[in-house]
Amino acid sequence: MKAKTVLAALLAAAMVLGLSGPTMAKKIVVLSQFPMSGPVGSLPEFGWGYIDGMNWVNTEGGGVNGKKINWYLEDFRYNPTVEVANFNRYCSEFSRDEFLMATGYITGGLKPLIKKVNVEEKIPWLDGSYSTEIFGPEGGPSKYPYYYSLGATYGDQIKVLIKWIKENHKGKGRPRVGFVISPTAWGRDGPPEGIEYAKKIGVDVVAQIEYPYTATDATSQCMALRKAKAQYVIYHGFSGAGSYTAIFFKTAKKILKGVQLMGTHYTTGRFPILVCQDAFDGYIGVATRPFSDAVPRSQTPMDNPMVKLAHEFAKKYRPEEYKKELKGGGIKDMFLYMEGLTYALIIQEVLKRADKAGELTREGVKKALDNMVWDFKGMFGGKKFSYKSHTIPMLRIFKAKVKMVKVGGRMVPTGGVYPISDWINTDEIEW
């Protein structure tokens, strides 16, 4: 009888504990979406960096002050409709109390979600978009209080380039700048602010040429720039990995001799070195991240702690892919892997801060982001940034050095893009 009573009591206790379990330990749900496949190509590296980062956060990284993050990763295939649908699904699946923040990667996804994220759900949303329209003076925290960008806007990127031109122009007269942009929302985002700023500081914009992704030839565009006597050409709204970039740089090298080619974040990296080869040599561009992947990979400068960390992660968790590089499903560009890892680390940091403040809620996460002053694991040379403008306002100017060397009887490119400025905080510039 006594044994039966004890058993019944144990069962009852187990049931009570079991049933009340979920309410005792609140779930922390985070959704991240990256364009890992689709028209931009096969980019699983975003996901790999994120997965490795999040697994590390939940195991060795200490979680959110000891609590684990229930993280979800979706490939939105560079399709805003998929991004929106995924977000809606998670909103209906998880309570507001659990689903604390979300991340996306493109402006196309941000626009249809403006009301849902900022008015209805009021959920902090980190994004890879550098849209001037959303994060620039016309948008920003007052208009989109729950949107946060992980980099300086295209408008600021172009203004920094114009400023560099003004300060470093050596020829006679005012510097003459031409723009080559893609006929897309991306290509048209940024140049108007840049042109206005150019006028203000005495730089002449002599050509604005749209160049489509479907191009098989860039002769007419380059001839137009030559005719306009452009001394500097800002190439914006293009992926550095696109065939069109190779066409443009190869053609420009022949037709635009002596002209300084420049560009924004997504043209300042590893891929253009591979596809444009020595036609990319001498290019000057801005980037919102440190350069993370030289050609060959073994020559990557490891003086930046975040770059070093990303390479260590990749070597540890993806040794095969790290070694394979471009071949057979390897990590093509460490920027992509580091970007995934970057998201994992900032999510952990902001959740930890919100938890520490005793506010592990959407509003608490927003407060933590708004008050955040962080060096991002030393990513910006030890400089700290604040999230008051809802962008990480850091960028740096790089110059490409590409040298062709003979390997196995064939010329192959080697090199990278190397800093020619310190990290610039665009929030601190008086434009």
Next chain:
Amino acid sequence: MVDFIQAVGSGVLVGLIYALLGLGIVVIFKASEAFNFAIGEFLVIGSFLFYVLFFDLRLPFLVALPLGLAASALVGALVERLTIKPLLGRSPMSMTIVTLGLGFLLRATVQLFFGSHTYSFFLDLPDITLELGSLIFLSDPIWAGMLSLATFGLVLLLLFRTRWGLAIRAVSESQARSMAYGIDARLILLVIWALSATCIAVAGIMISNFGALAAGSGIVGLRAIPVVLIGGMDSIGGALLGGLIVGVCESLVAAYIEPHGMVGFKEVAPYILLLLVLFIRPYGLFGTVRIERV
């Protein structure tokens, strides 16, 4: 005037490549009345086969090029054997529809093996850039134009100066009658597909050399549609002229119309021209006028 000469010259060079693409379509259409919609995928496969031989295996250009083209011909023949031959005797429309599905299959296969990222493509051919005052014709398009023209010429030689060419022309005229004369029409069809794949591969390699190569590069192959419709679906001379017309049209539009805020019009202009041509000559400039009695 200088701008005009520049635009026309550049257009002619690109047009010669388009003509070769058109030829790839025409030889198949003449023999089977089917339109090969998988042309873009043939272009990409041919370029990648060359890529493997030249860039990965590091064979000399003069070895890699014929080997790559032979491999492309083999792919063309294999495709014919597996997908077209079983449809012989059926409506040409069935074959045309099969090529649509084939395009998806081939694209996915290329992505499976090569992924969808961009591959650098530098042939490093001797620099023969032509600079005359303000006029400049770059080395790569000149090489592309010359190689395309040479390939076009070789195909013409094959078709009009060899016994194989005679057999191909006979099959193109009438499969049934050629078989009655003892020609193995099935083998000839296989040869035609191989020949078409080779022409398309040459064009693909030249186009890739302008920029880079990716699984998605095949979209350029669709430029062959206005080329053959303008020139005439069953006319080899029409393919040459159609290619030149499309090339020059694109170049003139890029030089004179696009700078006035009509970016991308270059892609549309050949189709507008095509509509105009079809209004006047429904079978294209050199296409055979068919009179069907019902």
